[in-house]
Amino acid sequence: MSRARFEKFKQVLRQRQPDMTVLTDQVHKAQNISAILRSAEAVGIPKIHMVKPQRGHLVYHNTAGGSGRFTEQVLHNTIEEGMAHLRAQGFKLYAAHVSERARPYRELDYTRPFALVMGAEKNGLSDYALEQADEHLMIPMAGMVASYNVSVAAGIVLQEAMHQRQQAGLYARPVPEDDAFQRTLFRWAQPAMAAYCDKHDLPYPALDEDGDLIPPKNSAYRTPPKA
Numbered sequence: 001m002s003r004a005r006f007e008k009f010k011q012v013l014r015q016r017q018p019d020m021t022v023l024t025d026q027v028h029k030a031q032n033i034s035a036i037l038r039s040a041e042a043v044g045i046p047k048i049h050m051v052k053p054q055r056g057h058l059v060y061h062n063t064a065g066g067s068g069r070f071t072e073q074v075l076h077n078t079i080e081e082g083m084a085h086l087r088a089q090g091f092k093l094y095a096a097h098v099s100e101r102a103r104p105y106r107e108l109d110y111t112r113p114f115a116l117v118m119g120a121e122k123n124g125l126s127d128y129a130l131e132q133a134d135e136h137l138m139i140p141m142a143g144m145v146a147s148y149n150v151s152v153a154a155g156i157v158l159q160e161a162m163h164q165r166q167q168a169g170l171y172a173r174p175v176p177e178d179d180a181f182q183r184t185l186f187r188w189a190q191p192a193m194a195a196y197c198d199k200h201d202l203p204y205p206a207l208d209e210d211g212d213l214i215p216p217k218n219s220a221y222r223t224p225p226k227a
Helices: 003-014 030-042 079-088 127-132 150-167 179-189 191-199
Strands: 020-025 047-051 072-076 092-096 102-104 114-119 135-138
Touching: 003 179, 020 030, 020 079, 020 150, 030 047, 030 150, 047 079, 072 079, 079 092, 079 127, 092 127, 092 150, 114 150, 179 191
Parallel strands: 020 047, 020 114, 047 072, 092 114, 092 135, 102 135
Antiparallel strands: none
16 A cells, blocks of 8 residues: 555545435446446545346446445335435435426536436336436437436536536535544555454554554454455
8 A cells, every 4th residue: 555545545535525426216237337336436426326126136247447446335125215215314316307397407506415316228217206306407418319328427417516516615625534434444445454354343453654554463353365
């Protein structure tokens, strides 16, 4: 672990936006999930939410440039469950869908807590998601195609959200380097040891200024193989 990389981890954590997320409504293609996850991580989203498809399985391989290591994925059984969970946490629900009440995506306010709700590749958003969303948004287009790929659309909207939040100074908000911060930092810097400690219910050892382990005196620890 180099000191530069360890400092980069800290910098990224300080800019995380816990009041911004994505909820996918039965999106199942691995390349789309991976691309959405990559875009989410790039704009500082610490956690995304995914609804399992009704048919088949959620296909996801952690090949998004390592993004899956830095952005947590939460699975929900139904869109009702996913939306209720986010609403209870104070998120506004913005559905990406062309409708009579849809507004151009740049007109929405992304500085408030929000979840971008994206529909499945073929069928789009479910009726429930469309009815329950606080806003519908659309991306203006000038070509023959009817819509962007779901992962491309998510990336476009999230970049606008990032722009608005940068203008509002939200990426410069003070972040308490509390226990949750330190635990996440440890998991990023020492993933193999973090997994070992989690498995054996051990507290994380201390790290030095370069992010390297300070060898614990407790004999319960032993260095696990490299991940």
